[in-house]
Amino acid sequence: MRRFICLTLALALLATTPGTAWALTGVAPIPGPVVRAFDPPSVKWGSGHRGVDLLGAPGESVVAAAGGTVTYAAVLAGRGVLVISHGELRTTYEPVKATVKVGDKVAAGDVVGKLDDGHACPGGTCLHWGLKRGDEYLDPLSLLDHLQVRLLPASAKAVAKKLADGRKTAISSGEGIPGLFTMPTDGALGSPFGMRFHPIFHEWRMHSGVDIGGSCGQDIRAAAPGKVESVGYDDSGGHRLVIDHGVIGGHRLRTHYLHAQGYSVTAGQAVARGQVVGKVGSTGWSTGCHLHFSVSVDGAYVDPAGYL
Numbered sequence: 001m002r003r004f005i006c007l008t009l010a011l012a013l014l015a016t017t018p019g020t021a022w023a024l025t026g027v028a029p030i031p032g033p034v035v036r037a038f039d040p041p042s043v044k045w046g047s048g049h050r051g052v053d054l055l056g057a058p059g060e061s062v063v064a065a066a067g068g069t070v071t072y073a074a075v076l077a078g079r080g081v082l083v084i085s086h087g088e089l090r091t092t093y094e095p096v097k098a099t100v101k102v103g104d105k106v107a108a109g110d111v112v113g114k115l116d117d118g119h120a121c122p123g124g125t126c127l128h129w130g131l132k133r134g135d136e137y138l139d140p141l142s143l144l145d146h147l148q149v150r151l152l153p154a155s156a157k158a159v160a161k162k163l164a165d166g167r168k169t170a171i172s173s174g175e176g177i178p179g180l181f182t183m184p185t186d187g188a189l190g191s192p193f194g195m196r197f198h199p200i201f202h203e204w205r206m207h208s209g210v211d212i213g214g215s216c217g218q219d220i221r222a223a224a225p226g227k228v229e230s231v232g233y234d235d236s237g238g239h240r241l242v243i244d245h246g247v248i249g250g251h252r253l254r255t256h257y258l259h260a261q262g263y264s265v266t267a268g269q270a271v272a273r274g275q276v277v278g279k280v281g282s283t284g285w286s287t288g289c290h291l292h293f294s295v296s297v298d299g300a301y302v303d304p305a306g307y308l
């Protein structure tokens with residue numbers, strides 16, 4: 001009985017001391033520096049940042065921040081989300097390709113998945129790491145040793161800058177960033193980017209993208225996270241869609257999707273990587289069902305092959 005009272009008191013103290021370190025201590029899920037700090041919204045539904053972003057590389061191993069049980073591992077809106085419960089606290093990890101399943105017991109430092117891309121942050125790809133108690137968002141850095149936390153910001157800026165500079169050079173030089181965009185539909189890359197003898201007009205014309213063979217009605221997916229810039233129709237492109245992926249490495253990147261049967265998204269809508277945005281069709285100047293996919297950098301078309 002006496003032990004029970006002590007525990008209750010300790011929990012009450014934890015609950016009423018803001019900014020306290022939790023009884024739980026942990027390790028960082030990836031070594032990368034913090035490039036975006038915890039910035040909880042002032043009201044529950046407001047905007048803010050409900051966790052911290054740790055800079056990483058896609059494919060990098062993600063470890064459990066503390067021992068616990070996996071209580072969620074699924075893809076939510078195109079993004080892999082993993083949740084580990086540690087008693088009253090839960091840690092969340094995204095976007096992650098989980099290598100554990102619900103019910104698995106994990107120890108601090110155990111590999112639980114691979115970092116996926118999809119959470120853009122200064123310098124590239126980040127792991128969004130969260131800490132929750134009930135519905136309340138807490139700062140996950142409070143789980144770490146304070147010295148470790150204080151050492152992060154200076155190195156964070158340097159690493160983020162180096163990555164951003166590398167991307168800038170790769171895009172400016174026309175080299176591209178392989179893997180930045182994922183295939184927007186199933187099928188082989190057909191007619192490539194560049195000058196080609198046009199199948200309808202029978203003359204040499206510039207082909208502003210790549211054609212991806214596909215069946216009529218198959219899914220078209222967003223090639224990367226972004227915001228729908230426009231959805232429209234014109235005689236040449238048929239039903240066309242433009243997704244704005246924002247500024248990456250100092251350049252504005254957009255993807256363009258032509259000839260669809262139609263789109264299921266509207267202008268202004270945020271889309272996740274891999275989210276279904278429409279169906280392959282043969283509208284406009286097209287000789288059969290296929291997706292014409294273009295990539296533009298600061299408004300000029302570039303070879304999508306450098307980005308797939």
Ligand SMILES: [Zn+2]
Pocket residue numbers: 036049051052053119127128129
């Ligand atoms: Zn984040």
Ligand SMILES: [Zn+2]
Pocket residue numbers: 191207209210211291292293
């Ligand atoms: Zn085409």
